[in-house]
Amino acid sequence: MGHIFKLGLKHWRSDFSSAEMRLLLIATLVAAMSMTMITTFTDRLTRTMEYRASELIAGDLILQSQNSINPEWIKEAKQRGLNHVPAIVFSTMAYANDALELSRVRAVGEGYPLKGENQVTDQPYGKSQVIHGAPAPGNVWVDQRVIQALNVSVGDTIELGDSEFLVEYILVQDADRSGNFYSPFGAIMMNMEDLEATGVLGPGSRVTQKQYFTAPSNKEEQSLSGSQKGSAHPTTDDKNSDLQAVINFADWLKPQLTEHERLSGAIDSDTSMGTAVQRAQQYLSLASLVAVLLAGVAIAMASQRFSERHYETAALLRCLGAEQKDISRIFILKLLLTGLVASALGCAIGFLAHYGLFQLMQGLLPTDIMPAQWGPVIISLLSSLVVLLAFAFAPIQQLKSVSPVRVLRRELNPKPVRLNVFYLLAIFAIGGLAYVLTSNFKLTLIFVVGLSALSLLYGGLAAGFLVMIHRVSNHLPRRIQTGFNQLYRHRYYAISQLGAFAFIFTAITLIIVVRTDLFSRWQASIPADTPNHFAINVLPDTKDEFEHFLEQKGVNASAFYPIVRGRLVEINGQEVKQAVSKEDDVRAVQRELSLTWSDQPGADSEIIEGDWWPTTIKPNSIKASPSIITPEVNRVSIESELAQKLNIQVGDELTFTIVGQQLNATVHNIRKVKWDNFKPNFYMVFEPGVLNDFHHTYINSFYLKNQNTELLLDINRNFKAVTIIPTEKVIKQVREILEQTTVAVEYILMLVLLAGVVLLFATLLSTLSLRRHEAAIYRTLGASGSYIRNLIVYEYLWLGLLAGALAMMSTELLSWALYSNVFQVDWKAHPVLWALTPLFAMAVIVVSGWLASRPVMTASPNRLLREVG
Template identity: 30%
Template sequence: MNSSTAPALSSQPLLASHQPPQVWLLAWRQLWRDWRAGELRLLMLAVCLAVAALCAVSFLSDRLEQGLRRDAAQLIGGDAVLLADQPIPGALQDLARTQGLTSTLSSNFPSMARASEAQGGRSRLVAVKSVGTAYPLRGSLLLADGRRVGAPAAGTVWVDAAVIDALQIRVGDSLLLGESALTVAGVIATEPDRGAGFMNFAPRLMLAEADLAATALVQPASRVTYRLAVAAPDASGQAAVAGDAVKQFVTRAQALIERSGWRGVRLDSLESGRPEMRQTLDRASKFLKLVAMLSALLAAVAVALAARDFAARHLDDCAVLRVLGQAQKRIAWAYSIEFGLAGLTASLLGILLGWGLHFAFVSLLAGLLNVSLPAPSLWPALLGLGLGLSLLLGFGLPPVLQLAAVPALRVIRRDLGGLKAGSSLVLVAGVLGFAGILMVLAGELTLGLIAALGFALALALFAAMAWLAVWLLKRWVPLGASAAQGDGTGTGPTLPRWLVLATRQVAARPGFAVVQVSSLAVGLLALALLVLLRTDLIDSWLKSTPANAPDRFVINLQTDQVPAFRTQIEAAGVRSYDLFPMIRGRLLAINGQPVRQQQYSDDRAQRLVEREFNLSHSAQLLQHNTVVQGQWVEDEADGLSVEQGLAETLGLKLGDRLRFDVAGVPVEGRISSLRKVDWSSMRVNFFVLFPREHMPDLPSTWVSAFHAPTGGGLDRALSSAMPNLTVVDVSAQLTQVQTVLNQVIQAVQLLFGFTLATGLVVLLASVGSTREARTREFALMRALGASSRLLAQVQRAELLGVGALAGFLAGAVAVLLGALLARFAFGFAWNLNLWVPLFSLVAGALLAQLAGWWSLRGVLRRPVMQTLREADTQ
């Protein structure tokens, strides 16, 4: 018997007592011995990596969610907030007063702030916010000089430091906003209701509500967000839980909005207050959760393989223990306690590693988060501990429990007491617990089901395909092939001897082949899937900021200013630009039926029907749009062209009639075409287009996008010539977006590396699980005269073949599973890559060969006598 696998339970203590304390002591001795012998290291490493990946993601999401809950009232600006794209109706303000609530009005929109010509004439895009005298209702506005203030006084503004830096002015200087000159009275350090604590692309400029009209920036077609914040009287000034008055206000306000038919008025929430980069965070969060789930799935495969190999190594040990009088129950308890201690140790190490890793995520996402996050709760640690123990319980313990049933007669007859199917009760309990943890981690049913069920079905498919491959291999290489070559007759298949032996090795152990191909394919599937999703996910982010994208957007351009605008930008060297009329319209009816928010269950559809759309008209189809259904007909009097995604969300189809309200003017048309819009082009795009050159009866402004020449002089010239214009310089924002995306990508790649490591553990466990069987077989072959060179060729051919088959299967399934995840979980376009199965075939063969070289090193270098003795004693 091999000394490394000799039983740790000596006969004297085993026969002397059956007391539980001795069982715990003996389990600890077994754990220490098996760890030193290296038999538990692979298993514990897989558990540790899976728990670390899960805990890192869970700690991060837990802190973010706690921060959002903690700052909820400040983030939305009150105990309740009403949001509208038209001025808030006075009846809602009266309702707040009758409920005894404090209220304040504010409005938000982007515009350009400028320094005077004497101060350099520089300009900067700002997020303008006009506030009432009661602002802020919750939290406090902190200035850089330490003052806690409210709304700015008439004629003054509070600004972010970025405005000071961009315009190169100081506190006390004047800046130009529209047609007004306002004095900078302070620099904002903390704004309580900035919005979820995430980065805003434009710095804040806050002015008094009384000064807004004088700027002349708000025009009939301007896009302005109006807010009415209300709060219950609270001496502490904090937003704990809204009182009964606030709850009554919310109920009555909702009823009043529905009864009065006010469109676009809704209650604000954290979700509706998210800025644009939240989509990037959502996708990154989903990907991180998917990576953690795949790490757990891979760990389950690795644990199952390592535990079965562990049990196979200890069959003879347990047979000797049975001879020495040990009871089955005692052996079962000893190994159960040993595996429990191993799982607990690996889980605790994984929790500590995940705790440290989540700080790296927080650091990498620092550009998106400018709030202090609270300490995480204990829940992520308990979730990680549950994952680790369920991995050991569901996938590691079943084969080990069979050791207790090994008959004592096995010491004489080695064909007795082999491993069979595991304990069904323990397996079902562990798998159910494992599945529950995965669903909690996923956070949503779609992502969890696609990942978990997809991998379960893939595993069954891999096993079936592996069995079919072995069956075909038996028929392709007959058993007499080697004899035909060895007898010198020259008959039979002309195959190399090493290839014949390799195929017979695989065909002789169909069970080993199926397990090995299936486990390798699962590991390679996870790696291929992550590589594909990571690549397409990152590409979809990076395409949002193409190198030649327009970096200037101009809004609020009036119709009579269009000729002068064209002349000015063309004289400055701009040759390619977008210039379209922009009409603000609200969807009233579809096919004559009034549109109501309640008729849609989808959140996006509900938001769309409650907001005003940006409409436009053009006789020519926009260059970056493609007609996917119907036909674009120039100057079609009754035609409409609708963006494909909008049509899918609202259930629209060709031939439907839509009626819009444009500043009180009804406009109706029939959907004659559906367009695919490239929203990542940074060009001017619209949900709905009228295919007409002129629509003079509708109030409109114009919008333009172009890439500005270097120097920045054009911005100042446009703002000086037409003060009502909002010239949005997004060049800095594009660079900022790219920086943020790079930070998110780094966070994704950090956890991606953990899953790669777990996948390699699966490969090592899969190949290493056949080590003992190969040792015995090679011992017999060498005794019969096979050379080490021939056996090395046989082993290499077998590993390359198994790896190639597993890689091809993994690549084919990865394409299908990746398409489902991209479409239903991440919401981005999926590019079908037919080269993936071929590439994964080559990668699988090479990885299997490398894993085999590492796991099976030394097997072929053992002396013949040593291998024969070991084979005889095992």
């Protein structure tokens, strides 16, 4: 065993620079490189988002409530030695220089923040400095958005309610940024002592009460660790033991929480990412999956070549007395060592390259990106090794069965082993890796099963194409016909190469098509006249007046929707908390919902199960008021995704609590809602009359062409209760995020393209010796260099055309499957793809083929003959 290992090692060293080894090396290296680059990049970006959402919460644990927090709980925390500090968060208008800005105000208690730090600056976009503690009474820190909107600078004053405050600093970053990754509102921090004097909070005001808790030693640590990234993730034993006190407190507290309270923090992180980021992540997952699959194909091609080139070696070793298992061991060792070197090198290059990616995207991404970790690198290293072994196993098995008689008769090829079984194993391995990369079972399943099924079909389709064209080839122009005949003569290789190329082009075009569709269709879903203001808290008695006011001002407003705040508590008599598994983070059941009623489904809604209730109230049903007769049966319409998550079917009985009262309703239908249309959308829509007994306000949305401050100030003066939420910034921000993520995915797309082209080049190289042999004979028989050049170019043109046609068909099939099952996007055929894919494939294959075959075209016949022996 030991001597076989030594022998394998020696062979590997001496064989290292051979062409077939180089091919395998390049294929594995590119695979490892693209996997490392994508996984490291995605991992850092994802962790940055999670870090911002869960780490920067100014404490180890946050208790938040829409009511006041039970003082007993604070007492208990104190007894357990935990530090705590309160904060109240609410939205209000800040006023200065005749300008208004809706701001998110955080009134903080003494000692805030318990963890992390606030960052401030003196002048707009100035250098930020770390500052501990909170604003002194009478002072506020406001962010850049407020500064701009109110046209103030440090040292000026602003008004919040009845009080005036001195702007002490520009707030660059609040220690607590939970759920605020892409906050559209201005931020203001003030001292809690000043809160009462402002008079902005009255009974029933919508505020969030917060209590931050930290472990006993955290407070002292804060000043030491404040400047270190990741300081809120205690990693040492001390920190862990301190954190245990927090965990124990959380365990004690959790069972006592009512539906109004929520516990979150570093222990129980809750990340809130926008749709854009989620889509970008989904897309990046798809891209990494494509990288793995491209790697698989290339490695399969390269290892087949590797195996074929070692038939002689295996035969000689057998002749000299090596047993079959020795052959397996020697070649598996060679493969492993090659894999290790290539993967390690690829991972190192990929790791360095991901820095380049961040560098390229500087300014588009957050500046404080989480540091890189070893995890993705190790996963990529192992993945590329697994891919290599999985795909190379079958060809290596073939080497074992090479007959020693081959030393006398070269034409003796080994019997084909049962490749199907091994390739099935390889597909399972790839599938497993893909799942690790994407954490999306459906995506993995469609991609792996779909592509495997298609690649099986490729063989048959490619053979069919060749036979069909062969029949009519006599009618083709001479050069084109010669090129085809050349391909037809190589049909054994051509079919496998066609399959591989079709696979690569399918992967590339699929990535391009999905990118274009996802992002362009989403961009189109935010038209220019998207409502950019919401009016909330419109009281029933001022609703008509407000509506009239908007009409007078020529504002194009949406319908008014009544809102009753309530919480879903039971499904068919079972508590919602029990119905939702711990793994499912269903935000809608953790907070109060805005409930509404309507006699019409929204224009953008689609009933997918059940039917809408008959319209009973006419005309102008939207003006429904509690005077409507309460129906005999309470009926409710539920949004489809929530219904799916909670496993709610039509006919189920739901129980809500609204201001302490219980209300039962039967699910009458399930609706699909377009959440990103910037119009009021609801999880629950009741039949008119069901919510008669409850106090309600109204909401509507409208579009203002320019920032009409005068009109907004007018609304503020005439309808004091009404709060206007400008969503212009949200829309702009969504558009910006969209642009940013598009840039990000384009870089990744370039990488996948690059990987695909490199692997394609490697695949072309695999038939180079055959071409060299042929060229040698042609040249010897008097063929000119240009004749051989034409022969090769036309053959590659045919190869490109057929591979492109196969890829085009598979892309359409796969995109249809992905859109309907994973991305939930409407699928449409892509006529442009039908023309462009074959053209693109032809161009790429001819150019790469030309480069790969150049030595064959220019070398002298004598040299070629000597080379082929």
